[in-house]
Amino acid sequence: MSRDFRRFYCPQLADSEGTGGARVELTGEEAHHLLHVLRARVGTRVQLFDGKGRQAEAVVTHSARGCVHLECGEIERISRESGRRVVLATALPRAGRERFLVEKAVELGVAEVWFFEAERGVARCSSGFLKKAERTVIEASKQCGRNTLMPVRCRPLDEILSGTPSTADRWIAHPGGPFWSPDQTGAEATESAVLIGPEGGFTESEIGRARSSGWKVVSLGPRILRIETAALAFAAALLLGRD
Ligand code: SAH
Numbered sequence: 001m002s003r004d005f006r007r008f009y010c011p012q013l014a015d016s017e018g019t020g021g022a023r024v025e026l027t028g029e030e031a032h033h034l035l036h037v038l039r040a041r042v043g044t045r046v047q048l049f050d051g052k053g054r055q056a057e058a059v060v061t062h063s064a065r066g067c068v069h070l071e072c073g074e075i076e077r078i079s080r081e082s083g084r085r086v087v088l089a090t091a092l093p094r095a096g097r098e099r100f101l102v103e104k105a106v107e108l109g110v111a112e113v114w115f116f117e118a119e120r121g122v123a124r125c126s127s128g129f130l131k132k133a134e135r136t137v138i139e140a141s142k143q144c145g146r147n148t149l150m151p152v153r154c155r156p157l158d159e160i161l162s163g164t165p166s167t168a169d170r171w172i173a174h175p176g177g178p179f180w181s182p183d184q185t186g187a188e189a190t191e192s193a194v195l196i197g198p199e200g201g202f203t204e205s206e207i208g209r210a211r212s213s214g215w216k217v218v219s220l221g222p223r224i225l226r227i228e229t230a231a232l233a234f235a236a237a238l239l240l241g242r243d
Helices: 011-016 028-037 098-108 127-144 157-163 204-212 227-239
Strands: 007-009 023-026 045-049 054-064 067-072 085-091 112-116 152-154 169-173 191-196 216-218
Touching: 007 028, 007 127, 011 023, 011 054, 023 028, 028 054, 028 067, 045 067, 085 227, 098 112, 098 127, 098 227, 112 157, 127 152, 157 204, 169 204, 169 227, 191 227, 204 216
Parallel strands: 007 045, 085 112, 085 191, 112 152, 169 191, 169 216
Antiparallel strands: 023 067, 045 054, 054 067
């Protein structure tokens, strides 16, 4: 990826794929960032991405009342997704800690993050929570070069347990289980799902339901990790070297 240009999220690119000279606009937070943080002027060059896999270089042609107009070069499909699909399903961490988890998951190349409300969990999923998470995904994608936005969803635990394809490697992290090691996943495995519990841990009932849906209980070592450490360490072990 070119390191010369700052990146901005522009969902409109999709409409003009393959062409050069398309005219697009940035409004809201993206326009604010471009105008007031980077102090862009007419002629400033940036990179745009649409969150669905496309990117283009673009030049600012004019701006008025918080809206920036740009002219695009060729709109290309460039993937920086991982070759392996890893889904992180984690109990909602305490307020404020989820930002770190979502940001790092985007950087590592996690395919999707699903939050669930665990029996012993304290946090609750809300539309405000998801909106903030979506903004974090955009910011992290601008920084790390991903052109596809990583979906973040709230899903009931039982839907995650029964709805994840049985062809995927499915692990539930629980202290005291047999130790997990990267050798447990074949080099050819293309899809994995990882379940991480709340600060209070999974209940016996949750572990039992996961086992009977075909999930394997694994330990991540003798130390107790915070939700975000457990989730990101597991994701990194599955993803690094798989591009
Ligand atoms: N007190 C809880 C630990 C909660 S840590 C208990 O004893 O179960 C939050 C979550 O991170 C756990 O539910 C588990 O999914 C994961 N986790 C943390 N450390 C782990 C470890 N050493 N092995 C496996 N999972 C771990």
